[in-house]
Amino acid sequence: MLHVVGVGICRGHITERAKRLIEEAEIVYGSKRALELIGEYVKGESRVLRRFDECIRAEVEREAEKANVVVASTGDPMVAGLGKLFGGEVEPGISSVQVALARLGVDLCEVAVVDAHAKRFDRLDLLNRHLLILADRKFDLSIFGHRRVVVLENLCSEDERMLYGLADEMRLKSDYSIVFVRR
Template sequence: MSEGVWKCSGGGRLLNIVGVGICEGQITERASKLISRAEVVFGSRRALMLASKFISGEFVEIKKFEDETYREIEKLAEKRNVVVLSTGDPMVAGLGKRLKGNVEPGISSVQLALARLKEDLCSTVVIDAHARKAEDELELIERRNLLILADRGFDPSLLGKRRAALIEDICGNERISFGRAEELRISSDYSIVFVWK
């Protein structure tokens, strides 16, 4: 298999899942080429906006992120060159594991948050708590830094009195606050909670 090329089963065309970063200007040169060569580009409204200057073919906003939608995209990719855009990095709580195709990485909110806090990913545990409960994972990680991809439904008080930072709407109306985890109040569905060991 050539670099950057994933053939769909049945000898079809191409399917690439491409990370477009979180902020404007974070699309890599390689990702921009994959996007510009695509006959059809799928993505959320935000992902399509971030990649708009590179899209030369058709584009379709994904409104329902579910298995049936993914199957339809894979079927189309048997006949046409298709790119699916994923905000951030497709393999960090993104679309990379949901579709069968080549994954082109992007800059994730995890990377941006760690850069803002000057913390090393290798000493951090990352948990995706978007629209799910994460209590079981939280009990396992008292000796490591912890980064949680969170939404308004996540309750930081589960983390107790540990020193923490809350980053909301990274690259948008970005806000960073510090305090004890139990004191944090999440007001955005695009939030990251970082807890020091």
């Protein structure tokens, strides 16, 4: 059996069901960060996913045919996560998108979420709505010109920051950034 389990982005942001699935798993895969968040719940073997490709996906799914396997996904597996990449059952988690919106006091239904993490895009046609962009330090804020933005860096960590300014005057400094662009 394979479960893709959202583990949140900080300690304490994990559901009771997610804890149980992790505790019952014989093998738990995840990034170093994901495994650090759930270390106290892992009773079986933990394996760090240093990269992800089709071969790794196939290996994990083969193991899940014989064993109870969990793939730990930071945040929510269905918000720019691993949920769509595996055939297993998905257990949601609290995503960085949800944490950012809570910090901003903005309803999710009023924004368009765009995943620009390790991706490139030249043009956004969604500028008539709030945008919440998952980004890394390579993301170029200048595409928004002189618009007001809020950059949320390293949510739920000791060096969490919220930076306010104009897009063309700011630069991302963290690979764990969320950019909020007002309508």
